[in-house]
Amino acid sequence: MAVQCDLHRVPGFVPLALVCIAAWLTQPLTSPADDGLDRIRQRGTLVWGADQEGGGPFIYPDPDNPSLLTGFEVELAQLIAEHLDVKPQFSQGQWDKLPDLLDRGDIDLVLNGYEWTTNRAERYGLSIPYYIYELQLLGRVADDSLTSWDDLLKPADGRKRKVSLLGGSAAQDYVERFGGDNVDVALFEGATDAMDATELGLSGIDANVQDLPIWLFYAKGFPQLRPIGEPVGRGYYVAMARKSDQDLLRAVNEILLQALQDGRLHRIFAKYGIWNDTQMMRGLETDKSGGFVGSPDPAADGETKDAATASYQPSGGWTVIQKRGGLLVRSAGMTILLSITAMPIAVFIGLLIALARLYGPWYLGKPAAVYVEIVRGTPLVLQLYLIYFLVPKLLDIIFPGMELTINAFAAAVMGLAINYSAYEAEIYRGGIQSIPRGQMEAAISLGMSRSLALRRIIIPQATRLVLPPMTNDFIALFKDTAVCSVITVVELSKQYYIQARSAGAIVELGLLTALLYLAMSYPLSVMTNRLEKNLNQERRG
Amino acid sequence: MIELTNIVKRYQQHEVLRGVSLKVADGEVCVLLGPSGGGKSTLLRTINGLESFDSGSIRVSDIVLHAAAGPERDAALLQIRKRVGMVFQQFNLFPHRSVLENVTEAPIHVLKQSREAAVQNARRILARVGLADKENARPGSLSGGQQQRVAIARTLAMNPEAILFDEPTSALDPRTTAEVISVMTDLAASGQRMIVVTHAMSFARTVAHQVHILHAGRIAESGPPEQIFEAPQEAITQEFLSEAARA
Numbered sequence: 089m090a091v092q093c094d095l096h097r098v099p100g101f102v103p104l105a106l107v108c109i110a111a112w113l114t115q116p117l118t119s120p121a122d123d124g125l126d127r128i129r130q131r132g133t134l135v136w137g138a139d140q141e142g143g144g145p146f147i148y149p150d151p152d153n154p155s156l157l158t159g160f161e162v163e164l165a166q167l168i169a170e171h172l173d174v175k176p177q178f179s180q181g182q183w184d185k186l187p188d189l190l191d192r193g194d195i196d197l198v199l200n201g202y203e204w205t206t207n208r209a210e211r212y213g214l215s216i217p218y219y220i221y222e223l224q225l226l227g228r229v230a231d232d233s234l235t236s237w238d239d240l241l242k243p244a245d246g247r248k249r250k251v252s253l254l255g256g257s258a259a260q261d262y263v264e265r266f267g268g269d270n271v272d273v274a275l276f277e278g279a280t281d282a283m284d285a286t287e288l289g290l291s292g293i294d295a296n297v298q299d300l301p302i303w304l305f306y307a308k309g310f311p312q313l314r315p316i317g318e319p320v321g322r323g324y325y326v327a328m329a330r331k332s333d334q335d336l337l338r339a340v341n342e343i344l345l346q347a348l349q350d351g352r353l354h355r356i357f358a359k360y361g362i363w364n365d366t367q368m369m370r371g372l373e374t375d376k377s378g379g380f381v382g383s384p385d386p387a388a389d390g391e392t393k394d395a396a397t398a399s400y401q402p403s404g405g406w407t408v409i410q411k412r413g414g415l416l417v418r419s420a421g422m423t424i425l426l427s428i429t430a431m432p433i434a435v436f437i438g439l440l441i442a443l444a445r446l447y448g449p450w451y452l453g454k455p456a457a458v459y460v461e462i463v464r465g466t467p468l469v470l471q472l473y474l475i476y477f478l479v480p481k482l483l484d485i486i487f488p489g490m491e492l493t494i495n496a497f498a499a500a501v502m503g504l505a506i507n508y509s510a511y512e513a514e515i516y517r518g519g520i521q522s523i524p525r526g527q528m529e530a531a532i533s534l535g536m537s538r539s540l541a542l543r544r545i546i547i548p549q550a551t552r553l554v555l556p557p558m559t560n561d562f563i564a565l566f567k568d569t570a571v572c573s574v575i576t577v578v579e580l581s582k583q584y585y586i587q588a589r590s591a592g593a594i595v596e597l598g599l600l601t602a603l604l605y606l607a608m609s610y611p612l613s614v615m616t617n618r619l620e621k622n623l624n625q626e627r628r629g
Numbered sequence: 630m631i632e633l634t635n636i637v638k639r640y641q642q643h644e645v646l647r648g649v650s651l652k653v654a655d656g657e658v659c660v661l662l663g664p665s666g667g668g669k670s671t672l673l674r675t676i677n678g679l680e681s682f683d684s685g686s687i688r689v690s691d692i693v694l695h696a697a698a699g700p701e702r703d704a705a706l707l708q709i710r711k712r713v714g715m716v717f718q719q720f721n722l723f724p725h726r727s728v729l730e731n732v733t734e735a736p737i738h739v740l741k742q743s744r745e746a747a748v749q750n751a752r753r754i755l756a757r758v759g760l761a762d763k764e765n766a767r768p769g770s771l772s773g774g775q776q777q778r779v780a781i782a783r784t785l786a787m788n789p790e791a792i793l794f795d796e797p798t799s800a801l802d803p804r805t806t807a808e809v810i811s812v813m814t815d816l817a818a819s820g821q822r823m824i825v826v827t828h829a830m831s832f833a834r835t836v837a838h839q840v841h842i843l844h845a846g847r848i849a850e851s852g853p854p855e856q857i858f859e860a861p862q863e864a865i866t867q868e869f870l871s872e873a874a875r876a
């Protein structure tokens with residue numbers, strides 16, 4: 089690849105050019121035409137986006153009929169669609185990608201617990217709030233060392249407290265500003281995952297900060313968790329549309345106001361157990377475009393009130409790279425650490441598996457073959473998930489009361505190593521099989537035992553053969569580390585999503601991230617080529 | 630003394646060795662001749678246990694190898710392999726090691742010789758086979774004849790009681806064949822016991838003490854080379870020799 093070959097002498101102006109292209113690409117692509125409502129009416133459906141994975145009470149599969157969706161946002165969508173005289177049509181999207189779906193024109197409206205922020209208000213059309221949420225601090229029932237927000241700032245057992253959070257959520261902003269360097273955070277992609285991990289105390293997690301409606305909804309399912317202190321950090325769930333769809337926004341505001349006044353909203357929220365007095369404090373001012381302008385009374389809730397109005401300054405170009413690039417580079421360090429820890433383990437396990445299959449008795453060879461098939465036949469993300477959530481439970485069953493656990497990094501390394509060991513086993517098996525039979529015979533006829541012959545003669549030769557494909561796998565592993573974010577490990581990709589989402593600089597940071605990945609994998613692919621060349625020369629003699 | 634008694638070897642239904650018995654006395658060179666497929670390679674490979682056999686026994690000095698599998702047989706095999714070397718048609722040198730390392734590998738790791746002793750001995754042996762200047766070369770950079778001489782040096786480093794040669798020159802051109810034959814002739818002259826399967830008739834004629842004609846898994850005729858080549862008794866021997874002369 090030409091790009092790769094020239095990387096080591098990229099002239100200084102290239103990054104500048106990339107940023108210029110980035111700035112151009114990030115211009116809004118949608119035209120300001122005000123035709124959203126007509127389009128929806130013509131189509132006869134309101135396509136609204138949300139992430140079912142986020143779960144209740146927002147939107148989740150109906151427990152009685154899992155093929156149907158339920159949740160207060162499903163009912164809201166119904167309400168809005170009825171008002172527009174069309175049918176609601178749900179469209180699944182990963183939570184953090186929903187704005188992208190809006191930009192792409194795949195959906196008309198996002199209804200999924202998106203909070204009002206200045207940043208979002210600038211980029212998107214935001215409705216008046218349909219719900220006022222607050223944040224609830226949760227701790228374990230059994231842990232009486234944590235009784236207030238201030239306790240979070242005090243180290244316990246000589247280490248900082250650790251709080252589980254939904255990545256990219258208002259709770260994350262709030263806790264980071266509240267705790268600063270005094271609190272560790274573990275980021276999750278699902279609210280219930282975060283609560284699960286807190287209840288189990290995984291990775292030393294002490295507490296969880298959760299949107300109050302989620303806690304109200306799930307409290308029964310987490311008997312080992314308890315609320316600590318009063319809810320804090322008030323914010324507003326708003327419907328999100330394209331900036332250009334002002335008429336749609338106005339119609340959404342209309343029906344929300346109506347439903348607010350005639351008690352329909354109250355009934356919907358009460359149905360999910362999330363109505364509270366706070367809802368009555370809703371501010372109803374709208375701006376010229378019909379969007380909500382923000383908090384009605386910023387002083388009402390003191391310091392902690394503005395969780396949603398993050399101190400965000402929209403940024404792009406060099407500024408964002410200067411401000412956030414360092415974070416990305418540091419996270420690239422985690423990517424490297426994960427890779428260089430997992431790969432040698434994977435190769436070692438792979439070798440053992442290959443030897444078991446080729447030379448072991450059946451009671452080793454058969455299970456080894458089954459291992460390879462199972463590991464290769466299941467996705468990495470599932471394996472990571474199982475290791476992170478299942479292994480501690482198993483440990484607890486096997487060694488009750490010993491509180492054995494596995495931290496996220498160890499689980500990530502284990503998952504990657506196990507996943508790749510199956511592939512390395514097959515590469516090794518192929519490598520060993522391609523060593524001529526005469527090598528083993530010569531070694532044996534010199535009086536070597538089979539294991540000595542393997543160690544001294546066969547494996548060293550096979551290793552040279554498998555080095556190029558394994559280096560290739562190493563490059564793939566580098567990229568697969570991105571999946572570890574599902575178990576809260578923040579590596580390069582996750583950091584990119586987090587930073588890009590909060591800065592709105594998808595392209596600039598994306599290019600930087602891509603460059604970082606390239607910088608990590610390019611030396612490896614140079615190495616692969618060298619190894620292959622050497623091997624070929626050696627073969628030719 | 631190497632003694633084979635009534636060796637029978639089957640591949641599934643196919644009986645490849647049908648009761649072969651022969652003796653090789655100390656310092657003797659024994660040559661096996663016979664048409665392709667007659668069982669010569671199989672016979673050599675059973676002697677150092679690269680193939681198992683179904684009945685009969687093999688004696689190398691005080692070690693006796695029986696057909697029945699088990700720990701006893703494994704122990705006997707390990708002993709025999711240390712004492713009996715094998716030279717293959719395809720050399721089978723270790724390509725990831727230098728010539729010197731090929732020769733010192735087994736003395737160091739099997740006989741547990743010290744590295745210095747093994748290296749010193751290896752240099753002496755490499756000089757003997759005419760490769761003193763190649764000790765740092767990789768096998769891949771040598772000619773076929775040189776590789777086969779390294780293979781011979783590799784077995785000699787184990788100080789074997791006998792060396793088995795399975796068509797050591799069949800993969801070589803005539804010039805390099807001569808190099809290898811000359812090394813083998815020297816070895817025979819120095820009293821090295823060997824069992825050689827070869828198509829090099831002149832070697833059989835001039836160096837062998839005993840010649841056996843192996844045909845269809847049986848020894849058809851045995852005797853000193855003068856008798857086998859000048860006055861063959863069996864039709865099979867006559868046929869084989871006339872075919873060999875034509876080739």
Ligand SMILES: Nc1ncnc2c1ncn2[C@@H]1O[C@H](COP(=O)(O)OP(=O)(O)O)[C@@H](O)[C@H]1O
Nearest residue numbers: 640643645663664665666667668669670671672
């Ligand atoms: N691994 C094997 N499996 C089955 N049959 C074999 C195997 N090796 C050799 N044979 C058979 O055994 C017979 C003797 O072979 P071999 O000992 O190689 O003969 P030679 O070396 O005299 O040419 C041949 O018929 C050959 O096909």
Ligand SMILES: [Mg+2]
Nearest residue numbers: 669670671796
């Ligand atoms: Mg043969």
